[in-house]
Amino acid sequence: MTESVAVDLDRHVYGLVEAPITLVEYGDFECPYCGAAAPVLRRLIDDSDGMVRLVYRHFPLFTVHPFALTAALAAEAAGEQFWPMHDLLFAHQSRLADPDLENYAQMLGLDSVTGEAVQDCRPAVEADYRSGVTMGVRGTPTLFADGRLYQGKVELGALRSALGMHR
Structure with missing residues (x-):
């Protein structure tokens, strides 16, 4: 039996932590x-005047992408x-x-980010993945705006409209 590990699912926040969206x-x-x-979401947050924050959660499609995990x-x-590593990847x-x-x-x-050195990071990745499965995530990217599944295109205009941001 594996030990339950408490993981902060909002640990990777881009933008203001207190953003209302x-x-x-x-x-x-x-x-x-x-x-x-990725660049579309960055621009959305950067241009939101502090109204939107992005929370990244891992959902490696390891059966399709051999290096995802x-x-x-x-x-x-x-x-x-x-976030700098996110951008490099x-x-x-x-x-x-x-x-x-x-x-x-x-x-x-940074120190080593592969092999045995990073196995203590596995519970966080697994917790993200499990939360995605619970939310019905089947592919990537999957976006949720304030808990609601976003089904539009990942384009600035569509996202701004869906989030009620008019520019």
């Missing part, structure tokens, strides 16, 4: 659609450097093998 993304670092969504563990192991989606992950860690001044 929360957008949760379940993502996979090897997913090309997540890679395309190790990339998620590497991002988790990055700790306070999560999405910028280099075709290079997510362990030597690549270690190179990104070195670029960020």
Whole structure:
């Protein structure tokens, strides 16, 4: 029997923590659609005047993407450097093998982000994944706006409209 581990599912927040609108993304670092969504979501948050925060949750599609789980563990192991690691992983989606992950860690001044060194990060990734399964996530990226499934396109205009942001 595995031990239950309390994990803060809002630990990866981009934008103001106190923003009134929360957008949760379940993502996979090897997913090309997540890679395309990443800059759109960044811009949405950056242009929201503090109205929207993005919460990233790991949902590695490990049966389809062979490096998704190790990339998620590497991002988790990055700790306070999560968002810079997030950006590197999405910028280099075709290079997510362990030597690549270690190179990104070195670029960020981090210790090892692969192998045995990061297994203590596994409960956090698994908790994110389980929460996604509970929410009905089947693919990535899956977005929830204040707890409601967003089914539109991951485009600035569509997201702004769905969130009630008029620009």
